[in-house]
Amino acid sequence: MRSHAASARPSWRLLAAGLALALAVPAAGGTRPRFEVAVTDQAENGIPILSTTPRASLDCHSRIYIVVTAHGLPVGRHVLQVIWINPQGAHQERTRYLFYASGKRDRVWAWLKLKRPGAGIMDRVFLGNRASGMEAFIGEWQARVRVDRRTVAKPRFKVLC
Numbered sequence: 001m002r003s004h005a006a007s008a009r010p011s012w013r014l015l016a017a018g019l020a021l022a023l024a025v026p027a028a029g030g031t032r033p034r035f036e037v038a039v040t041d042q043a044e045n046g047i048p049i050l051s052t053t054p055r056a057s058l059d060c061h062s063r064i065y066i067v068v069t070a071h072g073l074p075v076g077r078h079v080l081q082v083i084w085i086n087p088q089g090a091h092q093e094r095t096r097y098l099f100y101a102s103g104k105r106d107r108v109w110a111w112l113k114l115k116r117p118g119a120g121i122m123d124r125v126f127l128g129n130r131a132s133g134m135e136a137f138i139g140e141w142q143a144r145v146r147v148d149r150r151t152v153a154k155p156r157f158k159v160l161c
Helices: 121-126
Strands: 002-008 021-024 034-040 063-071 076-085 091-101 105-113 139-147 152-153 157-159
Touching: 034 091, 034 139, 063 076, 063 139, 076 105, 091 105
Parallel strands: none
Antiparallel strands: 002 105, 021 034, 034 063, 063 105, 076 091, 076 139, 139 152, 139 157
16 A cells, blocks of 8 residues: 655636535634544546535546545645555554645545555456455444544545456
8 A cells, every 4th residue: 555645726626526524523722623624535637526416436547546635734834644544444554744834725635546456456357356355344443533632523435446
């Protein structure tokens, strides 16, 4: 597995996702930043694209993105952490990313790329079975999304081949 995180300037336009969750988390100084969290496997030039039409499942061979849009996060450094929990309930990966917030609208994301173990290559090549070797990844996943050690969302999503 491989995971990574990145951020985008607020001027990049991405549509609000049907999977978005708007959650408020108290911050220092009494302000309450608001977070929208979405899951997608669609991207263009490495930048996640959020659709207004939610997808029922994500492709096991694509990068899976958790996109966090923060509104009103205090200016300065922050930490995004995503814990990826596989269908068996085990922690598959952990992504940690330091980012700088502008204090207005900031977008940051993490991604996970599932990789097939060595077994199952013969099935995939000769029988055309895309899911061969990926069985442990198929099913309902959960992610724990944290900003500055505070859980802001626990999105669930399905992965299919």
